[in-house]
Amino acid sequence: MITGGCQALHREQEQGRARRRGNLRVNLLTRPDDLSLGYYQEAFPVLRQLLLSMSRSSRIRHLVERAPVSRSVVARFVAGTGAEEAVASTRALVDKGLLASLDHLGEDTVAVEQATATRDAYLRLLQLLADAGMTRAVEVSVKLSAVGQALPGDGEKVALDNARAIAQAARAAGTTVTLDMEDHTTTDSTLGILRELRQDFPDTGAVLQAYLHRTEADCRDLAHAGSRVRLCKGAYKEPESVAFQGRHDVDGAYVRALNVLMAGDGYPMIATHDPRLVSITEELARRTGRAKDSYEFQMLYGIRPHEQERLAAQGQRMRVYVPYGDEWYGYLVRRMAERPANLAFFLRAVATKG
Ligand SMILES: Cc1cc2nc3c(=O)[nH]c(=O)nc-3n(C[C@H](O)[C@H](O)[C@H](O)COP(=O)(O)OP(=O)(O)OC[C@H]3O[C@@H](n4cnc5c(N)ncnc54)[C@H](O)[C@@H]3O)c2cc1C
Numbered sequence: 001m002i003t004g005g006c007q008a009l010h011r012e013q014e015q016g017r018a019r020r021r022g023n024l025r026v027n028l029l030t031r032p033d034d035l036s037l038g039y040y041q042e043a044f045p046v047l048r049q050l051l052l053s054m055s056r057s058s059r060i061r062h063l064v065e066r067a068p069v070s071r072s073v074v075a076r077f078v079a080g081t082g083a084e085e086a087v088a089s090t091r092a093l094v095d096k097g098l099l100a101s102l103d104h105l106g107e108d109t110v111a112v113e114q115a116t117a118t119r120d121a122y123l124r125l126l127q128l129l130a131d132a133g134m135t136r137a138v139e140v141s142v143k144l145s146a147v148g149q150a151l152p153g154d155g156e157k158v159a160l161d162n163a164r165a166i167a168q169a170a171r172a173a174g175t176t177v178t179l180d181m182e183d184h185t186t187t188d189s190t191l192g193i194l195r196e197l198r199q200d201f202p203d204t205g206a207v208l209q210a211y212l213h214r215t216e217a218d219c220r221d222l223a224h225a226g227s228r229v230r231l232c233k234g235a236y237k238e239p240e241s242v243a244f245q246g247r248h249d250v251d252g253a254y255v256r257a258l259n260v261l262m263a264g265d266g267y268p269m270i271a272t273h274d275p276r277l278v279s280i281t282e283e284l285a286r287r288t289g290r291a292k293d294s295y296e297f298q299m300l301y302g303i304r305p306h307e308q309e310r311l312a313a314q315g316q317r318m319r320v321y322v323p324y325g326d327e328w329y330g331y332l333v334r335r336m337a338e339r340p341a342n343l344a345f346f347l348r349a350v351a352t353k354g
Pocket of ligand 1: 179180181182207209232233234235236271272273274275298299300303304320321
């Protein structure tokens with residue numbers, strides 16, 4: 001039976017999810033190669049809406065989570081529900097010469113207890129990674145919203161305290177933390193918390209999103225010695241007032257930001273599956289005389305795995321972003337809503353029973 005307090009928390013969680021859902025465009029996974037997201041949204045609005053409502057339905061969630069086919073489908077994009085499974089999946093990547101950054105999947109944090117639980121999940125994960133002797137190759141990625149940033153009142157302080165505890169544990173384990181970047185309303189707050197954290201943990205990684213108009217300037221600020229900066233295109237639905245909208249404009253902005261980071265003194269982390277951007281990075285590294293250990297590529301777990309291995313085999317540092325956790329349902333269904341190819345993969349798995 002659900003108690004009154006739990007019902008209120010559940011209601012708040014639903015409201016929080018609904019607010020954030022409206023703002024989400026392509027949370028983490030890629031747009032299709034042959035079909036732009038804009039085209040897909042215009043051509044298949046009903047399908048997309050259906051999938052997005054599926055991501056909110058606890059009844060369908062219950063069914064999908066128990067379907068015999070689910071595990072194999074989930075396993076393509078999510079490295080397990082528990083930390084042990086995630087560490088085992090990550091071990092397989094590390095054995096192939098890849099690096100990794102683990103992300104504990106969560107939905108909206110609307111109570112301080114959830115933020116504390118997320119912090120504790122990271123502390124446990126870091127201990128497991130240290131015990132497995134993997135922290136030279138594996139770091140963690142943290143969303144500040146998951147550790148309390150959006151809580152009313154002193155949310156930023158809660159998030160900073162939790163992020164500090166995670167950074168401390170990462171240091172003790174021999175690794176680092178990168179702060180994921182979320183929608184533009186959080187950018188100043190996230191960069192502010194990054195600055196605070198870097199006073200004690202200068203190796204804390206930042207993320208900048210090429211689609212934001214401000215990013216080239218942020219790159220200049222952050223391209224200093226010792227500064228680890230992940231550059232991605234950006235995954236949220238943002239207004240024209242703050243972000244480039246078209247694919248070509250975003251790609252152009254990515255190249256400008258990349259130029260700044262590669263010419264600077266920091267450690268650029270090039271997070272993209274885009275083959276053109278990978279080639280441009282290699283060319284810029286040649287031109288600027290950057291050694292292969294002075295920057296790295298990053299891609300998502302399950303996306304272009306052969307390219308990940310190819311780059312690693314060429315001596316490039318290649319880090320895989322590895323999400324795990326039992327909140328995979330919403331993550332997975334949103335991946336399908338974003339990319340028809342992911343849905344086809346799911347349906348094929350259902351048809352062939354995995
Ligand atoms: C490691 C990592 C961390 C990230 N962290 C954040 C973050 O903190 N905040 C945030 O807002 N966003 C983050 N993102 C998401 C990012 O912003 C983009 O939404 C996402 O990576 C898609 O952009 P893309 O650069 O891969 O290019 P896209 O425009 O999606 O794809 C470009 C090209 O890549 C190729 N490609 C893409 N997918 C495939 C595929 N499955 N198979 C074959 N080719 C493919 C195709 O040639 C395609 O045309 C992260 C992405 C990565 C990889």
